[in-house]
Amino acid sequence: MSGSIQDTFFEECEELLEATDEGLTAIEGGDHDPEVVNAIFRAVHSIKGGAGAFGLDDLVAFAHRFETVFDEVRSNRLELDPKLVQLLLRSSDQLSALVEAARDGGQIDEAHNDTLLAALDEYIPEEEEDLTFEPMGLGAAPMVDLGDIGGGEPAEPQEETYRIRFQPLKEMYGTGNEPFFLFQALKDMGELTVKLDDNELPGFDAMDTSEAYLAWDLVLVTKELRSVVEAVFEFVEGLCELSIEGDGDAEAEANALANLDAMFSTPPATAAAPTAPAAAAADAAEGEAPSAPFEPPVPAPKPEAKPAPAEEKASAPKAESGKQEQRGGPKPTLRVELERVDRLINAVGELIINHSMLAQQIANLPVSDTRDVETELEGFKNLARDIQEGVMAIRAQPVKPLFQRMARIVREASSATGKTCKLVNEGENTEVDKTVIERLSDPLTHILRNAVDHGIEKPEDRTTAGKSNIGEIRLSASHRSGSVCIEIKDDGAGVNRPRVKQIAIEKGLIPENAELTDAEIDNLLFAPGFSTAKEVSNLSGRGVGMDVVKNAVTGLGGRINISSTPGKGSTFTIILPLTLAVMDGMVVSVADQTMVVPITSIVETMRGSDDMINSLGADGTLLSIRGNFVPICDVAGSLGLYRESDQQAGVYLLVETETGQRCALAVDDIHDQRQVVIKSLDGVCGEIAGVAAATILGDGKIAMILDPESIIAASPTAAAFDTERRMSNAS
Amino acid sequence: MKTKVLAIDDSRTIRNLLAATLEEAGFEYHCAVDGRDGVDMYPDVDPDVVITDINMPNLDGFGVIEELRGSGINSKVPILVLTTESAPELKARARGAGATGWITKPFDDASLIFALKRVTGAAA
Secondary structure (H helix, E strand, C coil): CCHHHHHHHHHHHHHHHHHHHHHHHHHHCCCCCHHHHHHHHHHHHHHHHHHHHCCCHHHHHHHHHHHHHHHHHHCCCCCCCHHHHHHHHHHHHHHHHHHHHHHHCCCCCHHHHHHHHHHHHCCCCHHHHCCCCCCCCCCCCCCCCHHHCCCCCCCCCCCEEEEEEEEECHHHHHHCCCHHHHHHHHHCCEEEEEEEECCCCCCHHHCCCCCCCCEEEEEEEECCCHHHHHHHCHHHCCCEEEEEEECCCCHHHHHHHHHHHHHHCCCHHHHCCCHHHHHHHHHHHCCCCCCCCCCCCCCCCCCCCCCHHHHHHCHHHHHHHHHHHHCCCCCCCCCCCHHHHHHHHHHHHHHHHHHHHHHHHHHHCCCCCCHHHHHHHHHHHHHHHHHHHHHHHHHEEECHHHHHHHHHHHHHHHHHHCCCEEEEEECCCCEEEHHHHHHHHHHHHHHHHHHHHHHCCCHHHHHHCCCCCCEEEEEEEEEECCEEEEEEEECCCCCCHHHHHHHHHHCCCCCCCCCCCHHHHHHHHHCCCCCCCCCCCCCCCCCCCHHHHHHHHHHCCCEEEEEEECCCEEEEEEEEECCCCEEEEEEEEECCEEEEEEHHHEEEEEECCHHHEEEECCCEEEEEECCEEEEEEEHHHHHCCCCCCCCCCCEEEEEECCCCCEEEEEECEEEEEEEEECECCCCCCCCCCCEEEEEECCCCCEEEEECHHHHHHHCHHHHHHHHHHHHHHHC | CCCEEEEECCCHHHHHHHHHHHHHCCCEEEEECCHHHHHHHHHHHCCCEEEEECCCCCCCHHHHHHHHHCCCCCCCCCEEEEECCCCHHHHHHHHHHCCCEEEECCCCHHHHHHHHHHHHCCCC
16 A cells, blocks of 8 residues: 555545544534535545554544544434533544644544543444444455464464355346356355356246255365355355355364454354455466356346336435536546646746746847837736746645634633634635745744634633623735735734833843833834743643744745734734745845845835934934934945945935835845746755845846845844834833 | 546545555546535446445435436446445445445555455456
């Protein structure tokens, strides 16, 4: 069994778990459509089926219990009351945890698992409980070497002669069972002689084609056990008269069978069955045709096998299927390996670069009139953009599954903190790049845990505050002018600003007398080393602060903001670029180097004159813009580049950081504003302060894409100015 | 001539497992993603044997058997049911609808091939 099948299983599990979650959420919302219950049952059932194939016994056992409860629900023997729905939601979470543990080899919380199993058991009637699924451990049981049973030396199997009387009932012919094939299976086990008994066959006139008249007497000489012989007739049990007599049922065999019985507590007929076919299959694999031609039995009188009951029932499923068809199937989809899409994205990137190169070549041509060519080139550019957007759309996925997982996080967090919260999702169909979705999971988890732990008040406090005792967290996604906006809004107590400030002072993050605006205090939450939890709770306080969240978001080229109103709640806003592969950038030159600054971070550009520049301290300079002072940060200096003496930085890019801090990046010149393909520097060179990535320009040269945020962070002038500003605010 | 198998199961995992085992064993493998799909595919595939799951959207396994055995298609080929539990009433119901035999999930390669052999005579 190859790993890829198991991979498919886990992939499928993700989808099935999503379907389960979705169904349960619908049920929680009051939707009691039987088809919803059926869909959940099928999903859990499929997880169980697949898990069984891979011997994932914990998962099988849990899924079985879960599924059984659902079976009770769909048979109307059990009502979905809120308590049961809550249990099912938690069970669905546990099912996810088990799948994850099986996939990643992690551990599950055994005690929690047992508690849920016990809780589920309470809904399962006694007689159902007895049917507990026995994990069959993938062929291990049936394939056990019979010689090993009893622990002794493998005994040489004794040849045994079986006399078999086989008389099919007429019902057998309606099931598609064919005596001939059964005999063939027997023949593979040893020497078989077949004798047809047609004594019962009436004269031609008296013959009823729907009756069965034939019987066979078989003699089989084989080393196989009786149980294996019996297994051949498994499917016709009850559809024929069958007797199997051994020449002398050896004592050893009886013992072995007893052992088998004890081991598997299943009828020996099924337990040991596959031993024979294993050999048969091996034979077949070697391509050896059966040596002795098999004597074909007289074809059984084949009645017009139209099972009457089947015909009667045929109309029912048809009506049902008609109903199903009306609902309209899902749109046809195509599953593609991610790698193929990524290859395409790379190719599109190259195409965009190629376009810039072509444009530059044409511009350099010693031809006066290039208008026609430029028109065509413009078409080329638009097509390239279309293709790029099309490819991006392939990578784009709705945030729905991510949001659904978050509902689970909120449930877990609520039960861990004793608060009642519900998560309301909005804009679930907003599509975002797959990688962005993957990397958003951790930050969102953290923010939501925080929201439950620190934001939402305890039920009694909420009642006192005149709020509903159920806290609400709203998770929404939307597209906003070329970016994706994700908002997490809770209706809790809001940021406790006096406490936040106090902690920041205690931890030395701000001077004691700092005078901060409300927004600045709120943003202290993102400061490295800040954590408000008095004691480390096992929930949000896992030793990491919101700075980790911020790093994750900025790592995706995004920004995160918080706004809060005391008593009303807080809102975290995450703004992310639509794609991680291409961005709009401003091409600038710094000390003879061409560089790119992300457009999104630039507020304004301007040419500076001497009278706009003021000095701060020994080396620092400030740019005066319409009466405001902004620290100047020389890009060349911070990157360690040296200018020729006649060069000077005369152009300023005004950029703004997350905290609202502004800074003027000094560059030599601005060349162009264009779309650039982001090429990661990972693995090419180590992390360079101030550089986010690289790109290839139209002339084929490599240009660094700057990270204004880190350039500012490293700038002594910006830091000095910031301190100065705080001090002056304080005084 | 290879023996043609039409497998009907809504689980991709199970379909993959069946495909791997059956193709390895030399069967010609076709699959359908639910009961309706399976019944629709039946005439084109014209299989020698059908393997069907029970719990499926858009027509369950019993429905599949009933439609295949019904007067419309009037199939005589063996139909094996894939079940998770070896509950007797499930087998009885499948048999009542016209199933030939059953394969208990999780199945191993040998028991799958053995079941096919007993209903088609073919080991491949």
